[in-house]
Amino acid sequence: MSEPLLLFRGIEKSFAGNQILKNVNLSIYPGKCILLSGKNGSGKSTLLKIIAGLETPSKAEIEFSGKSHSWKSVIRSIRKNIIYLHQQPYLLSGTVVSNVAYGLRFTHLNRTQRSDSLKEALEWAGLADVANKQAKTLSGGVQQRVAFTRAWILKPKVLLLDEPMANMDYESRMQACDLLKRMKSEGMSIVVTGHDADIFDGLTDKHFHLTEGKLES
Amino acid sequence: MEGMLISTQQALHMLLTGDSELWSIVMLSFSVSFKAIILTTPPAMVVAYSLANGNFPGNKIVLAVFNSLLSVPTVVIGLLLYVLLTRQGPFGDLRLLFTQTAMVIGQMMLCFPILVALGYAAINAADRRVKETSITLGAPWWFTMLTVLYEVRFGLLAAVLTGFGRIISEVGISMMVGGNILGYTRNITTAIALETSKGEFAQGIALGIVLLLLAFMLTAFLTYVQGKQEITA
Numbered sequence A: 001m002s003e004p005l006l007l008f009r010g011i012e013k014s015f016a017g018n019q020i021l022k023n024v025n026l027s028i029y030p031g032k033c034i035l036l037s038g039k040n041g042s043g044k045s046t047l048l049k050i051i052a053g054l055e056t057p058s059k060a061e062i063e064f065s066g067k068s069h070s071w072k073s074v075i076r077s078i079r080k081n082i083i084y085l086h087q088q089p090y091l092l093s094g095t096v097v098s099n100v101a102y103g104l105r106f107t108h109l110n111r112t113q114r115s116d117s118l119k120e121a122l123e124w125a126g127l128a129d130v131a132n133k134q135a136k137t138l139s140g141g142v143q144q145r146v147a148f149t150r151a152w153i154l155k156p157k158v159l160l161l162d163e164p165m166a167n168m169d170y171e172s173r174m175q176a177c178d179l180l181k182r183m184k185s186e187g188m189s190i191v192v193t194g195h196d197a198d199i200f201d202g203l204t205d206k207h208f209h210l211t212e213g214k215l216e217s
Numbered sequence B: 001m002e003g004m005l006i007s008t009q010q011a012l013h014m015l016l017t018g019d020s021e022l023w024s025i026v027m028l029s030f031s032v033s034f035k036a037i038i039l040t041t042p043p044a045m046v047v048a049y050s051l052a053n054g055n056f057p058g059n060k061i062v063l064a065v066f067n068s069l070l071s072v073p074t075v076v077i078g079l080l081l082y083v084l085l086t087r088q089g090p091f092g093d094l095r096l097l098f099t100q101t102a103m104v105i106g107q108m109m110l111c112f113p114i115l116v117a118l119g120y121a122a123i124n125a126a127d128r129r130v131k132e133t134s135i136t137l138g139a140p141w142w143f144t145m146l147t148v149l150y151e152v153r154f155g156l157l158a159a160v161l162t163g164f165g166r167i168i169s170e171v172g173i174s175m176m177v178g179g180n181i182l183g184y185t186r187n188i189t190t191a192i193a194l195e196t197s198k199g200e201f202a203q204g205i206a207l208g209i210v211l212l213l214l215a216f217m218l219t220a221f222l223t224y225v226q227g228k229q230e231i232t233a
């Protein structure tokens, strides 16, 4: 296998004295997909949020390009390339377009490039028809697709998906799976959590199980 | 009793015929309180957001201080500001005592803790996914703040309305640092106090009606806004 993109080492996390993660190591390889399973409350979401820089670990190191850094010192710069998607996405007030375009203003794209990529993204996800609808009024499956799209449009190197299929009907799952495959084929690294390995058939390259704070393969 | 009736009749007449002195007093009240609320809202929201999101030490203590400031009587704020602004006081050279500016400053001091405390409650009730979504999509901290504030805008509007209702109906600060000068610093509440003490009830009653109507409208609007807040939350 090629060099890992990012290597998280020795992640520890406690909530109020209760240790959730114990010395967890995770390597993320470019263009590969990791499935993280584990019981409810085993710490899957916490682990993803630490990787995304949304939750502070008690301890963690991040290794890339052959050097090791403390989580704290580099997370702000590396989290620009990492996007975390909630199990139940939160769509912001406003239309589908405004949601999908949210992160574009923080990129270096100019106005024309932004509107081009916006158009492309809406087509890509089949959201053109609902582009001007209020995002919060849409069904769960469509909301999830909006959330995928507003992440995909930013072309992150790593996507962290927290139980993306948990609240979906069969058809939405197939659509979501299709979107994920296309993201992966574009070279994005994906970490996905879930209980059911079957849903992600043909998508995952590695499978880890989180139990009692430890990661097992 | 009969005098009261006549006064009320006169009051209604003043209101309906657009008595110019009466309406200029009303406008002055609005002008001062609008300035105060508009100048206070942005910094109060930033403070409320920092208290809700920062994990700096003493966070809870600062919040407790703001909560206790909610019950400071207006005459105490008026007294404090008077002492600061009087000729011999530390800011005496600014010549601000008995000006509208002094009234604005006093009303800002009165509504700042209200906006912080109520703003904090609204922001603290925000879904934590809002902040996480904003950060993960690459927003800098200040844009994340604006995003969170926008998501809880109805709660914040409710806070602003409450603050406005408080300052437009206060009398202690306006009386002490405004001085109740006709055409310059006389507002609704100080006019009512003065006219009543002179035994001239008509204008007082008319202004009282304006203030009551305003209070009803604010409350109705507040109820509407709070309904909105529950729907969007």
Ligand SMILES: Nc1ncnc2c1ncn2[C@@H]1O[C@H](COP(=O)(O)OP(=O)(O)O)[C@@H](O)[C@H]1O
Binding pocket: A015, A016, A020, A038, A039, A040, A041, A042, A043, A044, A045, A046, A047
């Ligand atoms: N902000 C928090 N404060 C306190 N405890 C938390 C917090 N977030 C998660 N936990 C606890 O950490 C454990 C792991 O939670 P989580 O990472 O959400 O698990 P999973 O995603 O695998 O269901 C749970 O016991 C949960 O109650």
Ligand SMILES: [Mg+2]
Binding pocket: A044, A045, A046, A087, A162
């Ligand atoms: Mg979870």
